Amino acid sequence: MDTLQFLADGFAIAFQWHNLLFALVGVIIGTAVGVLPGIGPMSGVALLIPVTATMTSGMPTGAAAASSIILLAGVYYGAMYGGSTTSILLNTPGESSSVVTTLDGYQMAQQGRAGAALAISAIGSFVAGIISLIGLVLLAEPLSNVAIKFGPAEYFSLMLLGLAAVSGLAGKSMTKAIMMTVFGLMLGTIGIDAVSGIARFTYDQPILFSGLEFLTIAVGLFALGEVIKTILEKDEETGSIAKINRILPTKQDMKDSSVPIVRGSLLGFFIGVLPGAGATLASFFSYTTEKKFSKNPESFGKGNIAGVAGPESANNAASGGAMIPLLTLGIPGSGTTAILMGALIMYNIQPGPLLFDEHPEVAWGLIASMFIGNLMLLVLNMPLVRVFAKIIQTPKKYLLPMIIAISFFGVYAVQYTTFDLYLLLGCGVLGYLLSKNDFPVAPLVLALVLGPMIENNMRRALTISNGDFSIFVTKPLSLIFIVAAAAWLIVPLLLKLKGRKIIINEED
């Protein structure tokens, strides 16, 4: 079996001592990011890109990319672990995918079962991580074999589908979400056109020739935007932290939660694979499913352990599932994976079907490191949960200015221009204003990453067809993608017209 051989090679890479260290640092920072309210996985990953870029600067490109993506992915799934801690102990979710965990988790903490809730969510996350990884291993090769047959027309339509999916599910107003997507695409056109070499929208400013740096915009919109929000808006009083008495769950707890964990993992994985539907949606779905399947649904919201186990497994599985479209198709399905993709592109590594052929060390190294990372998280989280809970008490006074300083350092260390620092500050204000008024910023970042690729594929397809736009609908696969993209936008609108409430996906 080829896959097993590749996986073994991947483990050989992931077990290199520096990659083990990178995975460990990644998951620890990720857990901290998840615990701290205000910093979501997206800003956590964005902030760490420059740091990893300098840490790996001495290595050859392939190895450097593998190491840094191992760390960054660790932050991503580590944050899913950490987010549950605050939900359970404080009733304040660290990030949006842990919102439902508060319902039963906090109740359990009130009943003195905080330790059990934390342990179950750690175990559930671990199982989910492993299940989604098995799915990733099984699906990666076949999917990339299909994708390798795609021509530019198929790629264009597929990316359109990705953008439509994210815009259709993000935020309260779809008009605003699509506007943000188009705006992101526009920002992506600034600079020298890769095909013709013609400068566009640069107005003879040399600094604009290479385009706006994606990293600066992402850090500004997410990390700085959140800092500005916290500075401006007086934060609510944080409640008292529930005591953790006993960490290990009882046998009964394990029995009650084993089925929800498996169910949540599978559900979360498939939701994660779908572009646009991320961890938040997965956890909501899992909660309602568990309630439906439960023998006594009225106990939900009163400290039912299944209400913690299911959603927590689901959001972790979703973050694993989200890696599939990213790695095999080169299409990120969420804001965080868009940032991961931007990181890979910074190393001149193009995610997509060729990734598995051209850079197997990156693809399989990452997959193998996720096995190890999940194990590390389980080992770390069980005994150290008290320590992580303490992080919440980090005074805002020191945290906020330090985030600004870290983003300054990160942007400057990669770009070496003060122009990017001003751009960073501008994006921070913009990010705050936009997301405060329900203009989702995740589609903007996604569009900024995908923009140049969409345009190139569109132009290549049109060159093949001699400028005939019908190429996108006459190729069967491309047509399917376009129809799916349209459906993604139209179906929620129809549901809204019927007065149905739709769950929307907040930032994740």
Place this chain on the structure above:
Amino acid sequence: MNKKFDTVAGIAFLLIGILFFVESQKISDSAYGSSVGPKIFPMGLGIILTALSIRLLYETFKIKTEDTVKEKLQYKKFFIIFGSAILYAFLLEKIGYVVSTFLFLLIAFQTVERGKIIYSIIISTVFSVGVYYMFSELLGGSLPGFPLF
């Protein structure tokens, strides 16, 4: 939903859309061996954004004015920190990373919450010196370290 912001944003994006369309017309149309030049994509985006902005404005006008809950925002703190961040960006290359970072952190710490000045000084120093040495000495990166007098 904030009606005023949506209106302003709608108009702003409308202008951006139109501007993008107009400016894209100036891009040369030459494309070697291809019938599709570098102009089409930005032009299309300009048209779509213009259309969406009009739709947003229409949606916004349809909503009846609701009484907005006035939030108390801490503008003073924000402007002090933001101002010092701009100054930080401006001074970074002039007086070096260590000094500018130290000053920025000290001001920002004290702005968020007064008091405990000793702690603030210690943390600012450790952060600015620590990051500088970690980065330029251990990792071999380059940062403008100190004033160049």
